[in-house]
Amino acid sequence: GENVEQHPSTLSVQEGDSAVIKCTYSDSASNYFPWYKQELGKGPQLIIDIRSNVGEKKDQRIAVTLNKTAKHFSLHITETQPEDSAVYFCAAEDSTLGRLYFGRGTQLTVWP
Amino acid sequence: DTEVTQTPKHLVMGMTNKKSLKCEQHMGHRAMYWYKQKAKKPPELMFVYSYEKLSINESVPSRFSPECPNSSLLNLHLHALQPEDSALYLCASGLAGNTGELFFGEGSRLTVL
Numbered sequence: 001g002e003n004v005e006q007h008p009s010t011l012s013v014q015e016g017d018s019a020v021i022k023c024t025y026s027d028s029a030s031n032y033f034p035w036y037k038q039e040l041g042k043g044p045q046l047i048i049d050i051r052s053n054v055g056e057k058k059d060q061r062i063a064v065t066l067n068k069t070a071k072h073f074s075l076h077i078t079e080t081q082p083e084d085s086a087v088y089f090c091a092a093e094d095s096t097l098g099r100l101y102f103g104r105g106t107q108l109t110v111w112p
Numbered sequence: 113d114t115e116v117t118q119t120p121k122h123l124v125m126g127m128t129n130k131k132s133l134k135c136e137q138h139m140g141h142r143a144m145y146w147y148k149q150k151a152k153k154p155p156e157l158m159f160v161y162s163y164e165k166l167s168i169n170e171s172v173p174s175r176f177s178p179e180c181p182n183s184s185l186l187n188l189h190l191h192a193l194q195p196e197d198s199a200l201y202l203c204a205s206g207l208a209g210n211t212g213e214l215f216f217g218e219g220s221r222l223t224v225l
Contacts, residue, residue, distance in 0.1 A: 043202050043216035102154035
């Protein structure tokens with residue numbers, strides 16, 4: 001099955017700085033890559049996703065890049081704010097099985 | 113309405129009890145999921161229902177029994193659980209047979225004594 005590696009496990013940044021989280025995957029057949037944000041006491045919420053026919057996608061302060069050749073994708077958050085503090089999970093989808101494989105998560109802390 | 117509603121939010125049960133977790137969505141999604149999440153870990157897939165039929169069972173012990181009475185409801189029946197089953201149980205829904213966003217509920221926090 002798919003194996004998703006996520007780094008770093010923890011990330012601390014000053015408010016206003018940028019944050020980058022990186023993931024790699026093993027199955028070249030995977031073609032959908034979502035990012036989820038999970039705040040304390042809540043369920044994961046999709047913040048951005050990308051499909052394999054696209055190299056980059058932006059939504060305001062958040063962007064995701066995908067390199068299919070190298071099998072890695074990254075989340076970029078610019079101008080970070082304290083409310084960005086949460087656990088972020090990357091995932092890759094095995095479209096044959098219709099299931100997501102999650103990375104181990106990154107605890108992002110943004111200091112005011 | 114883009115919500116997945118889970119009840120109860122918290123549940124404490126003994127190892128001999130029988131209880132159920134419930135999940136409801138009204139987004140017209142035909143795929144529904146149960147995930148288990150331990151502290152500081154990613155969600156682990158347990159079961160997937162597609163068009164009310166069980167399509168994936170991730171070798172979950174039989175003390176967990178899923179049920180999908182209709183396209184909007186998903187239950188997880190619990191019996192003879194172990195303390196190590198204590199976790200956050202997340203329900204999610206999405207479009208069946210298609211890649212796309214999963215909508216998660218807030219979860220049911222289960223403690224087994």
